[in-house]
Amino acid sequence: MSDHQLTVLFIFSGVLGLVIGSFLNVCIFRLPRNCMSIVKPRSRCPKCLTWIAWYDNLPVISWVALGGKCRQCRNPISVRYTLVELLTGAFFLWVGWRALYGSGQPGWTHAVRFALEAWFVSAMIVCTFIDLEFRILPDEITLSGVVIGLAAAAAFPALYGSELPVLVRESHGIVVKLMYQLYPNYAIPWTPGNSHVAALLASAAGAAAGGGSIWLVGELGKWMFRKDAMGFGDVKFMAMVGAVLGWRGVMFTFLIACLWGSLFGIGKLIVKRRMGYVPFGPFLAIGALTMMFVPELVNRAIAAYMAFNQSIIERILQ
Numbered sequence: 001m002s003d004h005q006l007t008v009l010f011i012f013s014g015v016l017g018l019v020i021g022s023f024l025n026v027c028i029f030r031l032p033r034n035c036m037s038i039v040k041p042r043s044r045c046p047k048c049l050t051w052i053a054w055y056d057n058l059p060v061i062s063w064v065a066l067g068g069k070c071r072q073c074r075n076p077i078s079v080r081y082t083l084v085e086l087l088t089g090a091f092f093l094w095v096g097w098r099a100l101y102g103s104g105q106p107g108w109t110h111a112v113r114f115a116l117e118a119w120f121v122s123a124m125i126v127c128t129f130i131d132l133e134f135r136i137l138p139d140e141i142t143l144s145g146v147v148i149g150l151a152a153a154a155a156f157p158a159l160y161g162s163e164l165p166v167l168v169r170e171s172h173g174i175v176v177k178l179m180y181q182l183y184p185n186y187a188i189p190w191t192p193g194n195s196h197v198a199a200l201l202a203s204a205a206g207a208a209a210g211g212g213s214i215w216l217v218g219e220l221g222k223w224m225f226r227k228d229a230m231g232f233g234d235v236k237f238m239a240m241v242g243a244v245l246g247w248r249g250v251m252f253t254f255l256i257a258c259l260w261g262s263l264f265g266i267g268k269l270i271v272k273r274r275m276g277y278v279p280f281g282p283f284l285a286i287g288a289l290t291m292m293f294v295p296e297l298v299n300r301a302i303a304a305y306m307a308f309n310q311s312i313i314e315r316i317l318q
Helices: 003-030 061-065 080-101 108-134 139-155 195-225 232-272 281-293 295-317
Strands: 169-171 174-178 190-192
Touching (some): 003 080, 003 108, 080 108, 108 139, 108 232, 108 281, 139 195, 139 232, 195 232, 232 281, 232 295
Antiparallel strands (some): 169 174, 174 190
């Protein structure tokens, strides 16, 4: 593939992201309200209920051209719609860059990986904005996400690592292979030799680890504080994340979310003098995207932290 073709595809990924971002706005508005299908009818102004023409519904461009107002009633249109489109476009550009300019010559595996990562980004954006406004994480996204994660793992095991390693041993007629070295963030240590089955089991283990850990934290919080600490929507959300990122990825997702959530809560407490409600979904989404796109930074941060602790211990023992 020539450099010119790669450039065209890269630009197309960003444009596609803007278009998908416009559709995500529809999902963010309609899913929590259960007011209508996300497919039809077409969009209309929430104030005057006038149907929006196609030329007034172009991502970003129409909002800027109309000055952020409805053409008919001149009531302001929330800037959130444009922010969602720009955010989605930026993420799709990043995903496109990874697929086109990452490791190896672009091929079908890169295309499938682009599709999976683009879907995952879209799911994180929808869940984040719905949770911020309605304090829920829609089942239409989370439960279908678990199915998509499991199906993608079973159908495309190469997405989650390289080819399976060589045979380690055979036990009772079942080929057993050590996969942890090739799937450090994803696979369970020992799995059947068939790559499709191995990836499916690893995805299922990740879903169980993600949903189960959040459920356990919620039950412990309820027992300790005598009130709900985690919503069941968080359980389903983390099951979706685990199905895609695996058990190790989902565990670090939770740790990253706790870190950023704690910093946000402390800052809110200092500024407003009260904690109030803090939606956890957006922080879980930040952690999930971090583990999907830059897990090596997390690994380096953990290594640096461990090295720092080791140096402190050695100084104390001297």
